Amino acid sequence: MTLGKPSTAPRTALLASRIRFEEKRILEALERRGVPCTHIDTRTVRHHMEGPPPAWDLVLNREISATKALYAALTFEASGVTVVNSSAAIETCGDKWRTSLALHRAGIPTPRASLALTTEAAQQTAEEIGYPVVIKPLVGSWGRRVALLPDAEATRTVLEHCDAIPSPQAQIIYLQRYVDKPGRDIRVIVVGGVPIGAVYRMSDEWRTNVARGSRTEPCALTDDIAGLAVAAAAQTGAEIAGVDLAEDVDGALYVLEVNHGVEFKGFQEALEGRVDVAEEIADRLVTEVWK
């Protein structure tokens, strides 16, 4: 992404309703570079279509709510503001089926995924994939409501729960072939097309999200891992991406998902002294986006 050279210093803002470890580190990194950056509290954002444009040239989108992040990005972009990550990236990364389609279309190895538009069709789909099979909500994070279904009976029960959720989207069922991974997956952070590091996320349970208590340890950023992560980030359009990969028992690599609002506390702790994610993000904003 390249902006035209501004006649004055770009006005930059960080959008977030919560200042977490990540946002605080990014704000501090920008301050160290002398870059004025205003914090916009997402909860205060409102915009009239005919009103004055927002007072920003660039917004770093760190909103924790995927829905609010998307609509804020759409709103700012409509007024000519550059938003990182963009609404297009959020739409792709924020929906597991759209992500799978984007990765598959690009020939990036990803676990075989299927979609069923009703829970009845999902039962048959699970039989066709074979057990165990993974069911995930289309939208969601931190491993919430992700389940490993061992057989038809468990699948029927979980689908009954999906039917009981009063949301049309909850009855659209995303299923994914289970990857027998060795108790860990791999998180790569890609900033501006550059893979800045990788960690293993280790867990005693099959879900390896850090938000579920997984441990992080350094992982060698091999050419294979780096190449897949960069390709996956590019395919989703995410300038700043957390790419999750799994290696199966035979060592084959798969891209599981691409995260648009990457959290990096565990990543940073594992790679402290080697990589500074906030510094990389600040550098990217200063030296690449504004050049």
Place this chain on the structure above:
Amino acid sequence: MTTATQTCPECDGALTIDDSVRMSEVLECPGCRSELEVVATAPLLLALAPEVEEDWGE
């Protein structure tokens, strides 16, 4: 760096907060593990942070 002591609005326990704290920053009470949000910085004021919502995350 200077620090200030605040009271957790949930458990009345003490929190030590340094002067790098920012508006909307989320802190964890070391006593009850509640998530607290900085809702004012001058003077410093803490409130219970909003509950996690379905679409929160990465």
